[in-house]
Amino acid sequence: MWSWEAWLRNIFNLDMINTLNSKWIRLLVFDVRYVTSFLPPILQVLFSEFSTLKFVVQAIPPNIKTTNFLTNDVTRILPKGNISPQTTTTLGLLARKDFFTNYKIRRAVEEDNDDVVAIIDRSSSTLKQIYGEYYISELLRVEGTSRHIIVAEMDGYAVAVLIANEDVNYAVLNESFEVGPFHGFRTVHDDDDFYYSTELKRHSLPPDESLIELFAHDHFTPQPSLSSYSQGSSSEDIIIPNLFTSSESSSSSEDEWTLDPSLDLSTLMVRREEDTFDLFGYLRVGSQSSFLSTCLLNTDAFIPSFIVQKTISKSSSLDLRPTKEVSDALKKNIQIPNFPGQPDAFALEVLVSDTNHEAAAKILLESAFECFNNKNYCLMCCPSTEPPQNFLKDFVRVTPRNISVFPHDLFILHRSTIDSKMDVRISVEEDSPYIIEFLHQMMKPSAIFRQYVSSVQNKNSEFLTLIMTCENQIVGLAVISEHVDMDYLYAHYTLYKWIDESKHGGDTVGTLENFLIYPVFQRYCRYFLNQIHRLTDFSLLTYAVGFDDLDSNFRDRPLLNCIHYLVPVSPRRMPDFDPKFIEESCFPPNSVTETKHVFSLFVSMVRLAGLKRIEVNTRIVVIGTGDTAMGFLETLVCGSGPDLLVTFNNVTVVSPHGLPFYREISKARNIITVTRGQTAYHRILQMNLRIHVNIVHGVLGAIKRKKKAIVINELTLLPYDYLVLFCGEQYKMPSLRQKVRRKFSAFPENVFMINTDSDVIQVFNKMQKYKKFLSDKKFMGHDFLIVYGNDIRSVACLAALIEHGIPPNFLAFVEPTNCQNFSSKTPESPNLTFPDPEIAEAVDKIIVNLGVKLFKGFVLDDWNISTENRVSEVVIISKSMSVSLGCKFIFIYAEKSISNKTFEAINKAGLVFDGRLVIDSRFCTNDPFIFAAGPLTKYSRKYQADHKNHIYYNAQEVGETIGRFFREMLIPESFKSFEKSSTKRTYPDGISKFESSLPDFHKPIVISCVLPGEIHYLSIATPGKHVPVELMMTSDDYGQLLVTGDYEHLERQGYFRLHVNRMHIVDSMCCLSKEVSLNT
Structure with missing residues (x-):
């Protein structure tokens, strides 16, 4: 099916159908009783799920006289020459316009006031409460304003409204977000001053004479520069965005009660607090950014290079307002680029549709650009706590700066991404000068360039290069290779959760070596991946993130900026295989026993095209990196099932030393570590949570509940939507x-x-x-x-x-x-x-x-x-x-x-503390936005369940449980049916509702370490409150104790102790061994 577009064009003269706006019906199974009615609802859902989909095509073989199942809206397309349908293949064409209401898009008039106010009021009553019931009419009455109001009309009534404003505070956006990739939302200017936050210099392409000869063709001309898309960002930092602040403008109305046209309506729609927005009211400590939603070609451009090391004196009032010198130092360390060009954006203030008319929102969004013919960017902000909206799938989320204090997320939409002709094809040698221009915007293009040259020069090359074009200009590039050790991946990673091993042979699996795309075309990442699968015949694509790939000083390639469209695969728990105790005929193959370099695995599959995906932008701040915190993070970011892919864009971890075990350790350092359960050095490296979370190096100093922020290092504030405390004990x-x-x-x-x-x-x-x-x-x-x-x-x-x-x-x-x-x-x-x-x-x-x-x-x-x-x-x-x-x-x-600083922060914040931080059955403190788990906590006395406190249970399991709870809490209700887990519980007879409602933990407490004399120790015990062995043995219900070996002569034989309770269930076991190493 590589050339089906040419087949449609040459045989049926269909030029408007392409791979982006069409899908083919491959299989259609239905009950004959509903032959004429089953398809329209399916097509309506299909068109609503895929915003770029305009046509659904069905190939009809010869001699098929009736196609009742295709409904009355099908258009029968005959080949050129009017050949009889009985002798040739024809097409059944189903168009999007036939399955959606045709709306009339127009500018709003004063008569629309009642309809528009009612629509907006159903989503937010703030504007109506402040300005009354006629604010739309008042806005329309003002002359000379830069605001546009357009509506979608059906049957004489407005059913959707869009309000956009040309006034945008570019200075605030430039200081708060990494707007370099979008050229500051301004036009190109000769005096543009675009800094890199690192000292790295641009790498030149390899000076190979053979490569120079390759591109020494006179008929090639340089590709026009897509300057508005140039440069790139690598990282995603902690998100703290806000709305656009409109520029001052005068009102020509003489009515003193007329609404000020310069007022930003979007701020009123989403503000949750009464306090005013202060640009440098919040400051941030040096942090390591998440690489999850990186959207730039250059992944080294905006790596945080500043760390605040100064502290100020303690204050009993905790009013830690930084001095002007500190604020200036922070801004100086982050060089803000300067773009003096003309403004090139407008702000989307309101976009609301009536119930059952959500499709009108996208039509209004496309029409908004017609109101601003000279603008290329549509800017919109959204509170991080708001559930994801369907139309947001067309927008690109902008990465905030490290010092950003913008209280909301910023999203952008570019004019070129709306109804443009997109295409993906295999690159050829004639693309070389354009690819050079494309790669010159990177910091380190040499490695990718060599892969590309190999793919076009060598017919037997292991690499294959594909490009994505928009209106015949290159906007994306991907390099694929065929070398994949699937036996090793199947043995060491949980691929079975996502794919069927029998359906993916060696020739159908490839590796994503590189994947680059301009940031404004980020919404087309999934389309690009789907076309890569189609054109290469690879049903499975793998991508490995090595330990050094996150270090700008060592990596030779950027992280894929489509990584959040890939599925993270968790590592397996691998046992140790000792040839001394396993017969040669039973010994596993090398793919199971060998250990390669540590990497995190991501995959892309053909079925990923239909996999539901949502992004959660809620600001989650996690304090601590112990076993409980690691279990929470793993479950939160890697807990997606095969039916729903959830991406958490805004998870921040606060710890003095960052995430654990991210440095190579010696044997002595390994011995000093006591391993508990799953928290092992190798596994943590394979998970590589640095890809998914932001890291702030600091210590919790105070919690400001009213501002929903925490004080870090007694100097800076870090806002949160939900705060999760895993401080533990030290x-x-x-x-x-x-x-x-x-x-x-x-x-x-x-x-x-x-x-x-x-x-x-x-x-x-x-x-x-x-x-x-x-x-x-x-x-x-x-x-x-x-x-x-x-x-x-x-x-x-x-x-x-x-x-x-x-x-x-x-x-x-x-x-x-x-x-x-x-x-x-x-x-x-x-x-x-x-x-x-x-x-x-x-x-x-x-x-x-x-x-x-x-x-x-x-x-x-x-x-x-x-x-x-x-x-x-x-x-x-x-x-x-x-x-x-x-x-x-x-x-x-x-x-x-608990450390004194943590106790002081908890106590002064007014959180209930009764020897430990008090929580309820849902891990929540007396503040609904602050949660906690682990040894720091205890249950409220109303549960009468001190024996169920988290200190007595497997810390990893406790973290996994609260992680599942957070997923259920933050995933929108409409998507919860796709989640693989549920937290519903029943209450057994004879047990109080309070105690039964507490989460149950079942995983054993596992402890292993190396003792003096190279003695290996392993203990596995039933979870729960510890009772001394001497006391347990005096009970008649103790059960049976099985002992083997001699603990006094371990050099001859190991010692093993097994306790079986009276219910004939293993209660605990422990052993000493001098020979076998333990790996948990």
């Missing part, structure tokens, strides 16, 4: 008997408390500087490296130090089994060192045998600090004695609690 300094004698800082230099993987990296980088001295007896003297704590992480830290090369005789392990330095809740916590006393005893013996000094039952009482702000001596005490230890470094794994 290790804190133990309470000392005496105050520190010499206090040079709040934290001595040689005291470490490891809470994140970034802390691990910083600690071991610092340890690396002293590594050769820590093995020197003269340097160490009588000092020790002290590990203090009774958490399992403290034992893993001890093993990591030994692996790092620290002699065990220089290590001291202090295990405070007494509780005088810990809260009363600590013994109940599920993260005590070892729940099995026999395993705890075995580990103690291993530690002593290695030569480590073990102090069991001691607590930290005091320390001395030297003049260099280092702890030089540590005093530990037990019930009967006191010991002083010289200290080189000390690692503290003592009490865990």
